Amino acid sequence: MVPLLQEASGKSGAVNDSDEGAGQAVPSKRKDARRNKETLLDAAAAVFVTSGVEAPVRDIAAEAGVGLGTIYRHFPTRADLIVAVYRHQVDACADAGPTLLATSPCPRAALGQWINLFVDFLVTKHGLAAVLQADNAGFEALHAHFLDRLVPVCAELLEAAARAGEIRPDLDAYELMRGVGNLCIGADSDPHYDARHMVELLIAGLRRPHH
Amino acid sequence: MVPLLQEASGKSGAVNDSDEGAGQAVPSKRKDARRNKETLLDAAAAVFVTSGVEAPVRDIAAEAGVGLGTIYRHFPTRADLIVAVYRHQVDACADAGPTLLATSPCPRAALGQWINLFVDFLVTKHGLAAVLQADNAGFEALHAHFLDRLVPVCAELLEAAARAGEIRPDLDAYELMRGVGNLCIGADSDPHYDARHMVELLIAGLRRPHH
DNA sequence: GAGCAAACGGAACCTCGTTCCGAAACGATA
DNA sequence: TATCGTTTCGGAACGAGGTTCCGTTTGCTC
Numbered sequence: 001m002v003p004l005l006q007e008a009s010g011k012s013g014a015v016n017d018s019d020e021g022a023g024q025a026v027p028s029k030r031k032d033a034r035r036n037k038e039t040l041l042d043a044a045a046a047v048f049v050t051s052g053v054e055a056p057v058r059d060i061a062a063e064a065g066v067g068l069g070t071i072y073r074h075f076p077t078r079a080d081l082i083v084a085v086y087r088h089q090v091d092a093c094a095d096a097g098p099t100l101l102a103t104s105p106c107p108r109a110a111l112g113q114w115i116n117l118f119v120d121f122l123v124t125k126h127g128l129a130a131v132l133q134a135d136n137a138g139f140e141a142l143h144a145h146f147l148d149r150l151v152p153v154c155a156e157l158l159e160a161a162a163r164a165g166e167i168r169p170d171l172d173a174y175e176l177m178r179g180v181g182n183l184c185i186g187a188d189s190d191p192h193y194d195a196r197h198m199v200e201l202l203i204a205g206l207r208r209p210h211h
Numbered sequence: 212m213v214p215l216l217q218e219a220s221g222k223s224g225a226v227n228d229s230d231e232g233a234g235q236a237v238p239s240k241r242k243d244a245r246r247n248k249e250t251l252l253d254a255a256a257a258v259f260v261t262s263g264v265e266a267p268v269r270d271i272a273a274e275a276g277v278g279l280g281t282i283y284r285h286f287p288t289r290a291d292l293i294v295a296v297y298r299h300q301v302d303a304c305a306d307a308g309p310t311l312l313a314t315s316p317c318p319r320a321a322l323g324q325w326i327n328l329f330v331d332f333l334v335t336k337h338g339l340a341a342v343l344q345a346d347n348a349g350f351e352a353l354h355a356h357f358l359d360r361l362v363p364v365c366a367e368l369l370e371a372a373a374r375a376g377e378i379r380p381d382l383d384a385y386e387l388m389r390g391v392g393n394l395c396i397g398a399d400s401d402p403h404y405d406a407r408h409m410v411e412l413l414i415a416g417l418r419r420p421h422h
Numbered sequence: 423g424a425g426c427a428a429a430c431g432g433a434a435c436c437t438c439g440t441t442c443c444g445a446a447a448c449g450a451t452a
Numbered sequence: 453t454a455t456c457g458t459t460t461c462g463g464a465a466c467g468a469g470g471t472t473c474c475g476t477t478t479g480c481t482c
Contacts, residue, residue, distance in 0.1 A: 030479055033429060056469060067431030072471065127346065133397040135341065138470090178401070179409035182393045186344040190389070193345075198390035198413070205416030241448060241459060267438060278462030283440065349439090 037074050039064045044085050052127035053082055079139040082131065090149050093117050097153035107160035108167060112203055114157055115180060118150065119199050122184040129184035151177055167206040248285050250275045255296050263338035264293055290350040293342065301360050304328050308364035318371035319378060323414055325368055326391060329361065330410050333395040340395035362388055378417040 043064035047055045057078055061068050075081035097114050104110035122129045134143060155173035162169040180199055187195035254275035258266045268289055272279050286292035308325050315321035333340045345354060366384035373380040391410055398406035 030428060032479070036429085057471085058469080061431090068433095068471080069431055069473085070429075073429070076471095078470070130344065130346065133341065135338065135397050135400040172403075174403055175405060175409065178397070178404045179394055179412070182396050182409075183390055185393050185396065186346050186389070189346040192383075192385055193389045194386060198386065198393075201390070201416035202409070202413045203416065204418075204420065205412035205414065207415075209415070243447070244460060247460085268440085269438075272462090279440080279464095280442085280462055281460075284460070287440095289439070 033074075036064075036066055036070055040066065040071060040074055040081070041085055044081050048082075048085060048125065053125060053131055054127045057081075077138055077141065079131075079142040082128075083142050083145045086125070086128070087145065089121055090146060093121055094149045094153045097157060101157060101160055106166060107157065107164045111157040111161050111167075111206075114153070115199060115203060116196075118177075118180060119184055119196055122181060123187045123195055126188040129181055130186065132181050133178075133185070147174065147177065161206075165208065168208050171206065244285075247275075247277055247281055251277065251282060251285055251292070252296060255292050259293075259296060259336065264336060264342055265338045268292075288349055288352065290342075290353045293339075294353050294356045297336070297339070298356065300332055301357060304332055305360045305364045308368060312368060312371055317377060318368065318375045322368040322372050322378075322417075325364070326410060326414055327407075329388075329391060330395055330407055333392060334398045334406055337399040340392050341397065343392050344389075344396070358385065358388065372417075376419065379419050382417060 040060070044060045047060050047063050051059060057068065057071055060081070061071050064071075071081065075084060093114075096117055097110075100110040100114050101107060104113065122132075131139060132142060132146060151173045154177055158167070158171050158173050158176070161167045162171070179202060183198045183202060184195045186193060251271070255271045258271050258274050262270060268279065268282055271292070272282050275282075282292065286295060304325075307328055308321075311321040311325050312318060315324065333343075342350060343353065343357060362384045365388055369378070369382050369384050369387070372378045373382070390413060394409045394413065395406045398404060
């Protein structure tokens, strides 16, 4: 179940593949390959906006004007493609955590604003939240990146607020993220359901039970 | 979007098909047909318990020892089969609402207990919660039955608690049900996520914001 | 320009929901 | 009990979607 194998060739150094990290150094691949990867990311982003994250792989291939094989060589699974498309935004959200903590009047406010950021992110990508829940096999990559990046930030905010006595002290960051993520499922596609409202209530429930 | 058509024949009285209602009268169908329907319900229930609600229709057919056609004649869509299997339990949950309201010390407690009933129901059928969210097309039947039956009860409890001044007055029953349902998604299959806990927090967030 | 590994495209495969239709079973009638 | 029209059955076939495979094409190196 745990992803152990990602590359399996034998020749190359194996550390020069991914292109993000810092700038866009390490051009270890062929030019067309890198170009196609970009094209794919753009196409996927475009299709996701119009058709949602659940759009068929074939649609993305068509939009990018490449074959299916090309998609699967660059992104072994649809989940990997989704992760790649949203990586920047997830990172941005994660980075916003410490900033908010430093600039907000109190940790609780920072937590609230950060959760809002997260919710906005999920709610605006239609279908993303639904795909984040674990029981869909093959989406470990998606999970892994979201959680690895966001849970520590959430934990930090939670801890700060707890230390300030503003919320219950026994809250688990992972659980809260899962909960908030779940509340965002189907937020689009149902005009009668307002995920933001429900999240607000959930966060309100974090207050220390007094008396 | 709104399900308006359920039966659409033209000849028959149209009211003698479903077999629940009161006892098990109205034997308007052939004997083997009725027997198969029972067999199917049992088989489906069994398969749902072991493989979850998302089990392939073919598995259920195999378990029941019938062909695919048979399933689809009795239950036009997989969602209809799911509804049929859980109808009793949903009804029982709905019926428990007024009882709890009458026997609990306060409306808020009744609401809490009723939500617990609902959560227990969802959490013990693995995968059910996930299938309840609207964006899965073709599942209107499932939605319709759950919501038609449960939302009014929830509304009643909410209203009672609001009248007693125990919770915020502006809460929408549908939204709350959706929220609670969403929180239950993936509750099994992830040992680190405790849906009951999250629901508890959400319900705690219903308290009237004082001071 | 030749050679070769890397990358490409898309047919093919698998799973799953659903539809279709010839065969079998039922039960009213003779 | 034998017959016949109707209902129900079983499962092959279809379409959609994710993923794999492999023959062909292309970029890079010498």
